[in-house]
Amino acid sequence: MLLANKQVAIIGGGPGGLTLARLLQQQGVNVKVYERDADQYVRQQGATLDLHYESGLRALAEAGLMEEFRENFRPGAERVAITDNNAVVHYTEHDNAPIEDLDNIHARPEIDRGPLRDLLIASLNDKTVVWDSKFTELKANGEGWDLCFANGTTAYADLVIASDGANTKVRKYITDIERIYSGVTIVEGNVYNAAVNAPDMWQLTHGGKIFAHWKGKTIVLSAKGEGSLSFYTITEEADDFVKKSGIDFTDRKQVLAWFKERFSDWSDDWYEIFSSDESYFVARPQYHFPLDQSWKSLPNLTMIGDAAHQTPPSGDGVNQAMLDAVELYEAFCKDHFDTIQEAVTAFENKMLARAVIATEEASQLMEAMLSENSLQFMLDFFNDLEMR
Numbered sequence: 102m103l104l105a106n107k108q109v110a111i112i113g114g115g116p117g118g119l120t121l122a123r124l125l126q127q128q129g130v131n132v133k134v135y136e137r138d139a140d141q142y143v144r145q146q147g148a149t150l151d152l153h154y155e156s157g158l159r160a161l162a163e164a165g166l167m168e169e170f171r172e173n174f175r176p177g178a179e180r181v182a183i184t185d186n187n188a189v190v191h192y193t194e195h196d197n198a199p200i201e202d203l204d205n206i207h208a209r210p211e212i213d214r215g216p217l218r219d220l221l222i223a224s225l226n227d228k229t230v231v232w233d234s235k236f237t238e239l240k241a242n243g244e245g246w247d248l249c250f251a252n253g254t255t256a257y258a259d260l261v262i263a264s265d266g267a268n269t270k271v272r273k274y275i276t277d278i279e280r281i282y283s284g285v286t287i288v289e290g291n292v293y294n295a296a297v298n299a300p301d302m303w304q305l306t307h308g309g310k311i312f313a314h315w316k317g318k319t320i321v322l323s324a325k326g327e328g329s330l331s332f333y334t335i336t337e338e339a340d341d342f343v344k345k346s347g348i349d350f351t352d353r354k355q356v357l358a359w360f361k362e363r364f365s366d367w368s369d370d371w372y373e374i375f376s377s378d379e380s381y382f383v384a385r386p387q388y389h390f391p392l393d394q395s396w397k398s399l400p401n402l403t404m405i406g407d408a409a410h411q412t413p414p415s416g417d418g419v420n421q422a423m424l425d426a427v428e429l430y431e432a433f434c435k436d437h438f439d440t441i442q443e444a445v446t447a448f449e450n451k452m453l454a455r456a457v458i459a460t461e462e463a464s465q466l467m468e469a470m471l472s473e474n475s476l477q478f479m480l481d482f483f484n485d486l487e488m489r
C-alpha cells in the first residue's frame with residue numbers, strides 16, 4: 102500500500118478533511134487532522150446540508166457511516182417552499198411526505214453541519230484530531246514537511262493534504278493561481294431559539310427550507326434540528342463591499358439597517374430575522390477559481406474541497422469536498438499506482454475536471470438568481486424537477 106509507514110497530515114477538520122481521515126484510517130493509514138478550532142464544541146456550526154446520492158452519501162457509505170447518518174439526518178428538512186419578496190408562497194413541498202428511502206438516487210436528505218461533523222469525528226480513533234492547531238507555515242524537511250502552527254507547536258508529515266476551506270493558507274504551496282471574486286457576497290445569519298426569537302419566519306419554514314427570490318435578490322432560510330433558524334442573503338456587491346461599506350457585521354442593528362436599505366423593495370416580514378440579540382451574522386464574499394486552473398502535482402502535498410475549487414453558492418460544496426475525499430482515498434488505497442505522485446496526479450486531474458462542471462453550474466445558477474426574473478426562474482426549475 103502506497104501509504105504504508107507514512108505519516109499523513111490533513112489540515113482542516115471540515116467535512117472534506119474528516120471524511121478523508123476516516124477513509125484512510127479504515128485502511129490502517131497513520132493520519133492526523135490538524136484543526137484550528139480550540140475544541141470540538143467551541144464554534145457554532147453553520148447551515149443545514151443536503152447530501153447527494155452520488156457524492157456526500159456515497160462518501161458516507163464508503164466510510165461505513167450510513168447507520169450513523171440515518172440516526173442523525175432530518176427527514177422533512179429537505180422540503181422547500183419558494184416565496185416572493187412579501188413572503189407569499191408560490192411553490193411548496195412542505196406538505197410532501199418526508200424522505201425515507203435513502204437509496205433513491207434523487208433523495209437529498211438534510212443533516213445539520215454540527216451532527217455531520219460530530220459523527221465523522223466519533224468514527225475516528227482517539228486523538229486523531231489535533232485541536233487548537235491553526236496552520237501557519239510549511240517547511241520542507243527531507244521528502245516530507247514540517248508543519249507549523251500558531252500555538253508554537255510543529256509536526257512532521259510525509260504527506261500533507263490541505264482541506265482548510267475557502268480561505269486556505271496551504272494552497273499557495275501548491276499553486277499561485279488566485280481566486281476570482283464571483284460578484285456575490287452572502288450575509289449569513291443564525292437566530293437561536295427561533296420559535297421564540299423569529300416565530301413567523303420559523304413557522305414559514307415548516308421545519309424545512311424557504312428560498313425567497315425577488316428581482317435579483319435572494320434569502321435562504323433553513324430550520325435546524327436544535328431550533329435555530331439559519332439563513333443567508335445573496336446579493337450582487339462590489340468586491341470591496343465588506344470593507345468599504347464600513348458595516349460591523351457583528352452588530353445586529355447595523356446589519357438590519359443595511360438590510361432595510363438593500364432590500365427596500367421587500368416587506369418588513371423579513372426584519373424579524375435581524376431582530377433578536379440571540380443571533381450572529383457574518384459577511385462572506387464568494388469566490389471561484391479559473392475554469393482552466395491546473396498545476397504540476399507534487400509528491401507530498403495536495404488539496405481537496407473549497408481549498409482547491411470553491412464555487413459560488415449552489416448547495417454542492419460539501420458534496421464535492423466529500424467526493425474529493427473518496428476519490429483521493431481510492432487513488433492512494435485502491436488504484437495501484439506505483440508512486441504517491443502518480444496517485445496525486447490522477448486524483449487532481451479527475452477533481453479539476455469535475456470542478457469545471459461544478460463551477461460552471463454554480464455560476465449559471467448565480468446568474469439566474471441575480472436576474473430580474475429570478476423568482477420565475479426558480480419556480481420553473483422546481484416545477485421541472487417535480488415533473489421528472
Ligand SMILES: Cc1cc2nc3c(=O)[nH]c(=O)nc-3n(C[C@H](O)[C@H](O)[C@H](O)COP(=O)(O)OP(=O)(O)OC[C@H]3O[C@@H](n4cnc5c(N)ncnc54)[C@H](O)[C@@H]3O)c2cc1C
Nearest residue numbers: 113114115116117137236265266406407416417418419420
Ligand atoms: C452559508 C453557507 C451555506 C452553504 N450551504 C451548503 C449546502 O447546503 N450544501 C453544500 O453542499 N454546501 C454548502 N455550502 C458550502 C460548503 O459549506 C463548503 O463548500 C464546504 O464546507 C467545504 O468543505 P471543506 O471541508 O473543503 O471546507 P470547510 O467546511 O470550510 O472546512 C475547513 C476546515 O478547516 C479549518 N481551518 C481553516 N483554516 C485553518 C488553518 N489555518 N489551520 C487549521 N484548520 C483550519 C476550519 O476551521 C474548518 O474546520 C454552504 C456554505 C455557506 C457559507
